[in-house]
Amino acid sequence: MHSSNAARAAQTVHPVPGFGSDEMERVADQTLKRYTFDGSSVRKLGRGVSIVWFRNDLRILDNEVLFKAWVSSEAVLPVYCVDPRIFGTTHYFGFPKTGALRAQFVIECLTDLKRSLMKRGLNLLIQPGKPEQILPSLAKAFGVHTIYAQKETCSEELNVERRVSENLKKVMLTSPAKLELIWGSTMYHIDDLPFSCTSLPDIYTQFRKSVESKSVIRSCVKVSKGMAFAGGESTALSRVHEYFWKKDLLRTYKVTRNGMLGPDYSTKFSPWLASGSLSPCFVYEEVKRYEKQREENDSTYWVLFELIWRDYFRFLSIKQGNSLFHTGGPRKVQTNWSQNQTLFDAWRDGQTGYPLVDANMKELLATGFMSNRGRQIVCSFLVRDMGIDWRMGAEWFETCLLDYDPCSNYGNWTYGAGVGNDPREDRYFSIPKQAQNYDPDGEFVAYWLPQLRALPKEKRHFPGMLYVKPIVALKFGNTKSTNNWTMGSGSRRTSTEENSKWKRHDRNRMQ
Numbered sequence: 001m002h003s004s005n006a007a008r009a010a011q012t013v014h015p016v017p018g019f020g021s022d023e024m025e026r027v028a029d030q031t032l033k034r035y036t037f038d039g040s041s042v043r044k045l046g047r048g049v050s051i052v053w054f055r056n057d058l059r060i061l062d063n064e065v066l067f068k069a070w071v072s073s074e075a076v077l078p079v080y081c082v083d084p085r086i087f088g089t090t091h092y093f094g095f096p097k098t099g100a101l102r103a104q105f106v107i108e109c110l111t112d113l114k115r116s117l118m119k120r121g122l123n124l125l126i127q128p129g130k131p132e133q134i135l136p137s138l139a140k141a142f143g144v145h146t147i148y149a150q151k152e153t154c155s156e157e158l159n160v161e162r163r164v165s166e167n168l169k170k171v172m173l174t175s176p177a178k179l180e181l182i183w184g185s186t187m188y189h190i191d192d193l194p195f196s197c198t199s200l201p202d203i204y205t206q207f208r209k210s211v212e213s214k215s216v217i218r219s220c221v222k223v224s225k226g227m228a229f230a231g232g233e234s235t236a237l238s239r240v241h242e243y244f245w246k247k248d249l250l251r252t253y254k255v256t257r258n259g260m261l262g263p264d265y266s267t268k269f270s271p272w273l274a275s276g277s278l279s280p281c282f283v284y285e286e287v288k289r290y291e292k293q294r295e296e297n298d299s300t301y302w303v304l305f306e307l308i309w310r311d312y313f314r315f316l317s318i319k320q321g322n323s324l325f326h327t328g329g330p331r332k333v334q335t336n337w338s339q340n341q342t343l344f345d346a347w348r349d350g351q352t353g354y355p356l357v358d359a360n361m362k363e364l365l366a367t368g369f370m371s372n373r374g375r376q377i378v379c380s381f382l383v384r385d386m387g388i389d390w391r392m393g394a395e396w397f398e399t400c401l402l403d404y405d406p407c408s409n410y411g412n413w414t415y416g417a418g419v420g421n422d423p424r425e426d427r428y429f430s431i432p433k434q435a436q437n438y439d440p441d442g443e444f445v446a447y448w449l450p451q452l453r454a455l456p457k458e459k460r461h462f463p464g465m466l467y468v469k470p471i472v473a474l475k476f477g478n479t480k481s482t483n484n485w486t487m488g489s490g491s492r493r494t495s496t497e498e499n500s501k502w503k504r505h506d507r508n509r510m511q
């Protein structure tokens, strides 16, 4: 039933980016050209064979793993392991670990990566199986000296890294290949932080101010034509081109980013960033190029501001370790969460009786994406109005999101559930107020819940008898558009950091 609903709804969604394949290829080729050396300035000193183990870095542009493998060896064997554990179930609640939409997205990333590598004479080996079994046996068969891979930070991924190393030693007794893990995925490099991850500030603003004033974002790694790099990550590069240059949306990002409907209110870079087919440092450089060539304003900065959040959650995962996944979160907060299956199912299936929550959950199911605003709303509803264990929500997101990333997902959920590392974060998102501020005409809810389209705009969020009966009462306020509708100011997005500032002035007000 889910899949047929999803298929029906998917027919109505917007393609992101909205380019044809020819235009995409042209944009990708041009972009990669700008990021390619003529080869004369890089000397290849390497010998022997190395493996590039692709993980969440499915790109060519600004891929230090690939670059290091290339300079250190005569032959490079790129490998991607389709780990069966990724298709197992989530830790506590047994949801599928990878939803069908993200699986499809990753297949597309791999197809594109394989094509790009092929163009330049490298064939990506896509092998089903566990990395700790595949990589050591390949290393032995080809006499590999080093396996290069991007460093991960969370426990499941770290366990795989450890097992790969152990098995290399078991399989290659005399001179085992080395596993060399290279930092990637963030805009600020871990080695350039002004503090160690164990003393990472607990407050985002302190982190941001510190890195902005004391750290420098490294330039993208440039690749040599000689290595035959091109193509690949075409959709990611096309989306950057479309959002920044063609549609000129970077100019207004700060005022539109709060939207929920359509492809252009925010960048939609996250699925490519999460799978590593897009480098955050490349996005940074494109922002800087845009600022030079077109305009520098609050909006151009704000994309970087959001990317620093992404960095922050990645570094926090090192500091917090597995507490990120525990019920009490990093602060070990004791809460009596419910695991009521009926309530949870209603939330998951978009049947809560609150159109704003339901429309967002249906969008997630149908597309694998949900706006940042939507994520905050459904998270608050699940944990605060329903009192459901936040990990059930986080694990469902883990199943469905195209952009699923353990650090950003669990980081945001722990914040939303009030168990994150910032003790000042205790956020309640009032449904009536959110509806008024971010979907005043009910366009978003009517898009995902067609039965509301015939209703007058002012009734779409609270349709009464004409819609599913609300499954729980709201913790603060009822389902009518009463007091909360008048609170807040216009449609300004309240990002997590803004929330904190705002809350310092009036901690008891709802958002």
Ligand SMILES: Cc1cc2nc3c(=O)[nH]c(=O)nc-3n(C[C@H](O)[C@H](O)[C@H](O)COP(=O)(O)OP(=O)(O)OC[C@H]3O[C@@H](n4cnc5c(N)ncnc54)[C@H](O)[C@@H]3O)c2cc1C
Pocket: 257, 266, 267, 268, 269, 270, 271, 273, 274, 303, 306, 307, 309, 310, 311, 313, 370, 371, 372, 373, 375, 376, 379, 397, 401, 403, 404, 405, 406, 408, 409, 410, 412, 413, 416
């Ligand atoms: C409960 C919850 C769960 C989330 N789970 C994930 C997740 O698994 N993976 C993920 O990438 N993002 C997650 N986010 C963060 C955010 O919602 C998405 O990154 C964003 O909506 C993606 O859309 P965009 O690329 O258009 O973002 P834009 O608004 O265009 O922002 C640009 C980029 O900045 C980064 N960014 C923006 N907001 C955040 C944030 N709050 N935390 C971390 N990075 C951010 C993303 O990489 C994003 O692509 C979650 C947020 C919440 C509230």
